[in-house]
Amino acid sequence: MPYKRTVSLVAALTLGVTLTACTGNTPEPQGGGNQSGGVKVANDEPGKKVVIGFSAPAADHGWMAAITDAAKKEAGKYSDVELRVVEGTNDPNLQISQVETFINDKVDAIVLLPFDGAALTPVALKAMKAGITVINVDRQFDSPFAARSTVLGDNYGMGVSAGTYVCERLKDKPGSVVAEIAGIDSLPLTQDRSKGFAQALAGCGLKVGNRVAAEFTVESGERAAANLLQAAPKIDALWNHDDDQGVGVTAAIKNSGRSEFFMVGGAGSANVMREIKADNGPHKATVIYPSTQGADGIRLARLAVQNKSLGDLVEVEIPRQVQLYAPVVTKDNVDRYLPTAFES
Known part of the structure; x- marks a missing residue:
């Protein structure tokens, strides 16, 4: 998806949410079963x-x-x-x-x-x-x-969301160096995330200049990040696929003393969101895998x-497949996502 088209779609979705929130027939939150979903609906009544x-x-x-x-x-x-x-x-x-x-x-x-x-x-x-x-x-x-x-989550969508955010941050800096720390390369989910990231970056004329793979663990994240930082003397943006392995990635960055780049996480852990909110570390965003x-x-x-059926659908049956969205969490919207974040 081209960069401009992606940004326009995100803006349109955001506007839609804003308009929906302002309409007079939006139900008020109530007590009962459907707390995390926001409002109680008829389907929550005992059956x-x-x-x-x-x-x-x-x-x-x-x-x-x-x-x-x-x-x-x-x-x-x-x-x-x-x-x-x-x-x-x-x-x-x-x-x-x-x-x-x-x-x-x-x-x-x-x-x-x-x-x-x-x-x-x-x-x-x-x-x-x-x-x-x-x-x-x-x-x-x-x-x-x-x-x-x-x-399902949306692995390809995670890559698109991360790449779109990087494009937005670096749109006035052509030739920026983008790095990527993936998960296990043999897994289709990792391949999908990297594919979405590369295609989103291509929309704004960027590409991944340095890439390493880890294993979704703290130890592997630290090891992979140390190797990457040694091989890349300059980085403008770094996307790490997984916030659990990101604990190790962050440790390696701290040990290196490097601070010239910003970092985007993946999956949406609470510790990364707290760092984003405090704005005191390399993480400026993370992409949620719910x-x-x-x-x-x-x-x-x-x-x-x-x-x-699902309360907000006209269809009388539950869907055959539900694919959840991969939103970007930043300092501006972090409070919305912290309640459902996981602890690394």
């Missing part, structure tokens, strides 16, 4: 009891821990939801066994963030054939028949089992 099984990978990463925590909190808002959470695991065979148990227990729905989407597809298909509503989160199954609905996906999966599972 048929829904037993939901929840399974996700091990919480060995701040974002992943937040996924499960948000799902638990969301289920706790509804008196008609019973949530059964199994221990997070990075073993596909153990996760398959967990889903088999849910099937044998005849739960009403399963919200599943698979460690490996392909490996979990057959058991998800089995659950669907047994009449259990499956909501797929973040990592997609191989078959469209394995889930009633899928909740850790609310599991919570959204809980809501969709409840609505699907109770034969309800």
